[in-house]
Amino acid sequence: MKKGKLIGIGVGPGDTELLTIKADKLLKTVPVVCAPRSASSKPSLALSIVQPVLDEREEGYEVMEPLFPMIEDKNELEGYWDDAADLMARRLEEGMDLAFITLGDPTVYSTFSYVSSRLKTNGFEVEIIPGITSFTGCAAASGIQLADKDEIIVIVPKVDERLAQILPHGDTFVIMKTSRHSEELEEIISGEKRDKRVISVQNCSMEDEKVFEGFATDKKYLSTTIVKFRDGEF
Secondary structure: OOOOEEEEEEOEOOOHHHOOHHHHHHHOOOOEEEOOEOOOOOOOHHHHHHHHHHOOOOOOOEEEOOEOOOOOOHHHHHHHHHHHHHHHHHHHHOOOOEEEEEOEOOOOOOOHHHHHHHHHHOOOEEEEEOOOOHHHHHHHHHOOOOOOOOOOEEEEOOOOHHHHHHHHHOOEEEEEOHHHHHHHHHHHHHOOOOEEEEEEEEOOOOOOOEEEEOOOOOOOOOEEEEEEEEOOOO
């Protein structure tokens, strides 16, 4: 029996209408959809984004929701990734294609990489369908240009000492999940003397989207801050 194919699908930042046409088509035909949860008590945000598409299907489909908790212990996380890969492998062995849905794009800070590497090692075919990234979505929501000419864009997944070290070498910094480290971020950014503009976006492209000048301080998980440096006026 031919094995099924693992398909990583980026579902974008939040708005169902920002799904690509290719993602839409695949989600209407694939027999199994994998939508990881960060906690057993929390619904999958990625699944909520694609649910309107799945609701248009005429034939049945299976949804699996393995747990990918937001913890720092890598050894413990490895166990969750192994369990999810084993669960997915069972359906792939049965010849079923399986779509793993992930916020933004599967190649950018996505949990997809942890299971896809395991399944690829075990001989399964893997395909990736790119999605609109959160940071381009945030730039669009803010109405700003991320970069012009030869400006350097830096994507920052975590606020720590590395940010201060590279700050002088970039022109636009996109800092992810900033509400958890807003005070530290503001301190680091204020240390850079160049003219700057700071814009934060929360829940990008969703009904409760919020765009404002300055740093995010209210602890919302989906918070992104864009810092643009420039010599002279904006």
